[in-house]
Amino acid sequence: MARELVKLDEIHRTFGPLTILEGVNLRIDEGDRIGVVGHNGAGKTTLLRTISNQDQDMGDITFAPGLRLAFLTQVRDLDENATLGEELNRRGRQFQELEDEITDIEEKMAIPSFYEGDWQPTMDRYQELQALMARSGGGDVAGHAQEILKALDLAHHPMETKLSSLSGGEKAKVALARQLVGLKEIDLLFLDEPTNHLDLQTLDWLEQFLLNFQGALLVVSHDRYFLDRVCNNIVEIQDAHSKGYPGNYTSFLKQKELFLQTLEDRINKTQKELKRLKGAMQSMKSNNKFDKSISQKHFMIMRSERELKWLKSIKPRQRRMLNFSLQATEKSSLEVLDFHKAHLHFDGMSRPILHGLEVGVRRGQKIGVVGPNGAGKTSILRVIIGELKLDSGQLDVRPGVQVGYFHQDHRSLSFDKTPIEQIQELKPRMDYKDIRAMLGQFQFTSDMVNTKLQKLSGGERARIAMLKLLLEDNNMLLLDEPTNHLDTDAKEALEYALEEYDGGIITVSHDRWFLDKICDTIWELPGDGSLWVWPGNYSEYIRRKAAQKESQKDKK
Helix, strand or coil: CEEEEEEEEEEEEEEECCEEEEEEEEEEEEECCCCCCCCCCHHHHHHHHHHHCCCCCCEEECCCCCCCCCCCCCCCCCCCCHHHHHHHCCCHHEEEEHHHHHHHHHHHHHCHHHCCCHHHHHHHHHHHHHHHHHHHHHHHHHHHHHHHHHCCCCCCCCCCCCCCCCHHHHHHHHHHHHHHHCCCHHCEEEECCCCCCCCHHHHHHHHHHHHHHHCCEEEEEHHHHHHHHHHHHHEEEEEECCEECCCCHHHHHHHHHHHHHHHHHHHHHHHHHHHHHHHHHHHHHHCCCCCHHHHHHHHHHHHHHHHHHHHHHCCCCCCCCCCCCCCCCCCCCCCEEEEEEEEECCCCCHHHHHHHHEEECCCEEEEEEEECCEEEECHHHHCCCCCCCCEEEEEEECCCCCCCEEEECCCCCCCCCCCHHHHHCCCCCCCCHHHHHHHHHHCCCCCHHCCCCCCCCCHHHHHHHHEEEEHHCCCCEEEECCCCCCCHHHHHHHHHHHHHHEEEEEEEECCHHHHHHCCCCEEEECCCCEEEEEEECCHHHHHEEEEEEEEHHCCC
């Protein structure tokens, strides 16, 4: 039987009048790889922090004796002014408990009276801690982190490189490398959105790293593909309560659908039975049958009412679903656009972005663009909309093609305007009531519709940008990381809309689940100026690449 590492018993956590966690029960055993899911604001990160800090308002959190826990937080605590070498030398949180205990013993050792008593057990513990620190890599954080950086293709940067000069994706890799040092001796690892800002190559490496990790995992993530590969249990936080499902994310979806359907059937059956019993009771009263059977009916009614109340209490509250509906304008010609001998190069770069590119897009084609950070994925989209000019070659966009563009940073929005003003600017003749109704379908409350966009969250701005696309006339969508900042419900609504959309799509995305659902073609940019076309969705692309690699190995 697996050793119990952490046990939660009826945990409650509140912030002012808000109850975030209520009656949460959870057990984490050796070998568990638990994914925590739920909509934004459900309390997923709060759950991790509450366990880590043991600062629940009510209930009990029990740790196994000697448990070593590490927490890879969502916020990467990088010092932007530091050099790469300085940052890698900083010890992560996983060494904090070791350092604190070592420091405590060293302070005792500095007091002469320490040696008057039985000091040998303390010295034995001190040596044990020093050995554990060495085995964990704490004595050479930078050296171990550099090994990880090599695997993440960042070793080409000199150690004197300022972090401020690195891209967002590169900074994420540096933080990841430093925080992953020393996990060998860790029993339980908490991860909060570990895949944020990582390219596909790094995601694949991280997943393999975690699959080889010997400890248990508790991970919060919106990356459904990651949860599918790494986790063997899923815990959903909804309405401040938790419910566990064995298996990976795909298994969770099937089990949840069955649970909700079975629950709905039981509610309907209990309601019908209650109606029948009350009708029988009323009939008996009308016929003045006040005998033993009427008391039995009364007892049965009370029991059914209790069951119905309990069934309704475990039924999740219905959230207002995001309502996307994308319609293409009149169809374009069969051939939408073509690149002919296209060349693009940026000053200061040794390699080209595009080198003699020859590729075309057909009507209705749904293309996912993948490749390492800096390979030129977004640049292709910017060339198509005219933000970037080719150095040579030609881009031929056919007549009738109307392009809509979703910017990763939402730059198409006016951040000094409210959502209502943003829509009025685009559709000045649209009735105010219609604008309010449409914003309501996109989960905007009465307060939010009058709040300037600069004060809204990334997810809320993403929904406005999507609504803007919906209202524009287009038959070709260019989407740059459209699922960033969206919770799982919003992603699923977007995926459904894009599956139904009969226009063309070219999307840059690190969301592999999204690429699987939407795409029928993958464009791969390796980073050397070339572009490889792969038929099928992302999983098919990975399968074909693996088969090609195996075939090349056999030929050698």
